[in-house]
Amino acid sequence: MSSSCIEEVSVPDDNxxxxxxxxLSRADITINGSAPSDIRVKNPDFFKRFLQDGSL
Structure with missing residues (x-):
């Protein structure tokens, strides 16, 4: 059993x-990066929703 509650999820290669x-990179935020300010994405559909709805 892993000690981390965050699973590694592959990110889609789409638009x-x-x-x-x-x-996000303009704000120095890395997707699934290791910095405290980086965003962790578990659901690949997040990117479409984020861009269409305009809010996190």
Whole structure:
């Protein structure tokens, strides 16, 4: 059993991910990065929802 409650999830290679990654990188935020300010994404559909709804 892992001591971490965060599972490693592969991120999709699609336009939703690329756009979200570009926008977040401008704020020095890495998707599934190791910094405290980085965002952890467990659901690959997050990127589409984030961009369509405009809010986290």
């Amino acid at each position: 939703w991910y690329r756009i979200a990654n570009e926008l």
